[in-house]
Amino acid sequence: MGILEVKNVGKRFGGLQALSDVNLSVQENTVHAIIGPNGAGKSTLLNCFVGKLIPDTGSVMFNGQSVLGLKPHQINQMGISRVFQTPEIxxxxxxxxxxxxxxxxxxxxxxxxxxxxxxxxxxxxxxxxxxxxxxxxxxxxxxxxxxxxxxxxxxxxxxxxxxxxxPKLLLLDEPTAGMARADTNNTIDLLKEIREKRDITMAIIEHDMHVVFSLADRITVLAQGTPLVEDVPEKIKGHPKVKEAYLGETGVTQAA
Amino acid sequence: MKMLGLSNKDTTFLLIVVGLTLLTPFLLQPFPVASGGNMFNAGYPDLMQRFAIFGIFAIGFNILFGLTGYLSFGHAAFLGVGSYSVVWMYKLLGYNVVPGLILAIIVSALFALLIGYISLRRSGIYFSILTLAFAQMMYNLAYSVLTPLTNGETGLQVYSNDPQVLRGPEHLDAPHFFNLFKMTDSTKLTLGGWEFTLSAGYYFTAVIAIIAFYISLRIFRSPFGLMLRAIKTNQTRLNYTGINTRPYTLAAFVISGMYAGLAGGLLAAMDPLAGAERMQWTASGEVVLMVILGGAGTLMGPVLGAGFIKYFENIFSKINDGVLHQWFAWMPDGLENVIITISHFFVGKSWHLTLGLLFMLVVIFLPGGLVEGGQRIAARFRGRKAKDDATHAAKTQPSAAE
Structure with missing residues (x-):
């Protein structure tokens, strides 16, 4: 049983099925990355964890308690802290x-x-x-x-x-988005440092696969609102389905 | 010199404020009575009391607007509620001001709780409009439907057939403090050509103003004040940091409403009358001007802003054409008339134009208000004294006035 258990989560915006049937389990003291190309539903998923969105179907359990319908401050008080795409200070x-x-x-x-x-x-x-x-x-x-x-x-x-x-769980929403290479590397180093210094559970949403590669214990690849595969980083890298999902985007990913 | 739970720096700051407040009757009377400058003297009881009362109003408003950034356009409603409470206590109990002031604070807190609870569901301009709507509703109710409570257009006042149950035969016949002194008591002190008025009413208000200032200082330095400032700068982050912002803003709203109620009560303590016009939106706008002019979010700013505006309202408005003729009599007639025609637009009844221009200048060039102006001048002086200190000054803590 993971610290964060996501079961059959679905979310629809008008005609767009942003998330469908997402199942995910983040284990304690691990770094779990959720990656995927643009529009895969990564941010929508994260917003379902922190009280910004309520999914249409399914459940999100944190430490055995449902977080659905709770306000952001209540969820934070349960032990989930969040880092934003652009730093909110x-x-x-x-x-x-x-x-x-x-x-x-x-x-x-x-x-x-x-x-x-x-x-x-x-x-x-x-x-x-x-x-x-x-x-x-x-x-x-x-x-x-x-x-x-x-x-x-x-x-x-x-x-x-x-x-x-x-925090019992630290959520990071594309921590390196829009950063220059040097800043990206600094951020990765900072995250690694944090990992080494303390027992912490992290869930990282990331577009760029390379950022999380050296960091994550497990990676879930999201495409078109559904998890494609979930595995350890080494296996994700060469996975044919992942290549397919990122196809045509590979160039962008490399450059980012 | 650490006392009252303040740091050394804040204690010094508070002592300076206390000193200035107590010396106000002298400081505001710099010109001899016989001199031409006498009309610029502001050391008469009525005006000094207004400085203190509107200082309290602005200090309270600053706790809401200056710290959280929520701009209420309806705080005059609490001013009115405070005045009505005090006059009602005069009518029912007697002329002692204390029960009335206590009631004023309680009743305005209740109104603030209700209005704040509803208005704070929105932020930004929608919040401002909601507060404005509530205040205008209360103003119109006070004028019409609630006439039995407010005496409508005539205004609420004490009549000889009012019960005044606590009033004994030996009691004073005007607002007083436990029968010790009347608010209107005063002594004149003549020193050479100067004349100073020491009034019981002013010192009574001044002591309350100092307490109000001290409470505001404590709030500024408290974790509660820190949260309020955090609300102003980034409410999203605060929510995701585990803070429920609504009760914080509501508490700030109620506290500022209580300050406004107290100020309104004191207005009725000076002059035992309460009218609905005190609740009009222009009065709500005035306190916004005071706080912005002085420096929103600073400790001293609201007081300076209140003093500045009240001074203009009472002194500049007195400069009529007659006075202008006196001043410019030495000029050739043609020129004199031209100058007077131009100045005419800025003084006397048109003092609002001068105030408006000053307000524009402050907002454009000194967004931090008069306090920022003062800090810049101070920095200029310090810079001239020792340029090596510049690096040191940048590192020092924010000054007490901030």
């Missing part, structure tokens, strides 16, 4: 404040009225956030305004915010 706040907000959310839950406490006096939160920034090599930037960070650092900060919550 609190641009007007400092790097430190960004991470502290995550720590507060983890400690205090989805709402707590605490108008007369002082942020600076919350020693455990301050310490935790500082340690997290050291872990991702951003301690020297703690007082910078988050919007002034480079794109790579924004991604790093977003990752730090998610990791500071010790």
């Amino acid at each position: 609190f641009g007007d706040l400092t790097v430190m404040e960004n991470v502290m907000i995550s720590c507060f959310a983890k400690r205090d839950g989805s709402f707590r009225l605490h108008p007369f406490e002082t942020v600076a006096h919350e020693v455990d939160i301050v310490d935790k956030a500082e340690q997290m920034l050291i872990d991702v090599n951003m301690a020297d930037k703690r007082h910078m305004q988050a919007s002034s960070l480079s794109r790579g650092d924004k991604r790093r900060l977003e990752m730090a915010m998610c990791l500071s919550q010790d």
Whole structure:
């Protein structure tokens, strides 16, 4: 039984069957990648995990509990953190404040009225956030305004915010989309580093097969809303069905 | 010097604010009475009380608008509710202002809870329109259907046949504080050519304003304040970080509504009257102007903005053609008339034009309001003093005023 169990999930938008009969199981302490060409339904699937979309059919169970119909903040409180395609951070706040907000959310839950406490006096939160920034090599930037960070650092900060919550499952939505080669490599290195340092379960949505290849324990290939194959990376690479799905897109994939 | 749960820097900041507030009757009276500058003196009780009251209104509004970015166009409704509550307490209990102010805060909180709960289902312009709609509804109700409660057009006031059950024969005959002093009590202090008015009403309002400011300071520095600022910058991220934003915005809305109710109550404490016009949308718009002009999201900004606008409203509006003739009498007649004809559009009854132009200038050149202006001037001075410090200054924490 995996930490995330997806059964017979289907989703239709008007005339488009975006997802049909998706079955998927993400095992604890593994990195599971979901790849597929454009329009395969990857993002739709991810949005079904985080409360943004509700599938028409099927079930999504996290740790034995259904997440369908729950709000994003409720799903996060269950232990799922999400990294967005373009980093979503609190641009007007400092790097430190960004991470502290995550720590507060983890400690205090989805709402707590605490108008007369002082942020600076919350020693455990301050310490935790500082340690997290050291872990991702951003301690020297703690007082910078988050919007002034480079794109790579924004991604790093977003990752730090998610990791500071010790998520049971970390979802990554095309973490390298639109990045230059160097940034892509940095991100891959960061993810590998995170993997080595802590026990973590990750599910990565990715267009570019090469990104996840060195990272994933298992890969599911999605095409036209249905899983094509699921296997270890080595077997996926040469799989005839995968080649077929990516055919005509191979060039794009290489270049990305 | 750490006290009241504030950092050293904030304690200093608070002490400066307290000092300035207590010295206001002197600071706003810089010109001798006999001099031509006397008309620019603002140290008279009625105006100073307005500074403090609208300061409170703006400080509260800033907690909602400045921190969360939710722009309410209906906060005057709470101002009106506060005034009505206080006058009703005068009518039923007696002229002590305290029960009325407490009721004003409670009733405005309840109204804010209801209006906020519904309006906050939408954000952006739709939220603003909803709040505006509620406030206009309340304004029209106060004028018509609710006449038994509000006394309609005449406005609510105290009549000699009102019960005033707690009023003893020895009690004062005007708004007072536990029979210790009347709000209108004042002493004049003459020093050379200068004349200062120390009024009980002003100091009463000033003490409440300082408490209101202190509470706002604590909110700014609290995890709650941090969440509110996070709502303004990225609500999506906050939701996916496990925070339910709705109760946070609702709490901010209710708190700012309570501030507005308190301010409205104080207006009725100064002058025992409450009229529906206090709830009109122009009054809601005015507090928006105050906060933006001073600097939304800053601690001092709302107070500065409130003072600025109230000063203009009361002082610039007094400069009529007669005064202009006096000022420019030394000019040749033709030129004098031209100058007066032009200035005529900017002062006296047309003071709104000057305010509008200033507002435009501030929004275009100082998006952070007067506080940003002050910070830029301060930075310029510091830069001149020691250029080596520039790198150091960039690293320092955001200043207390932010």
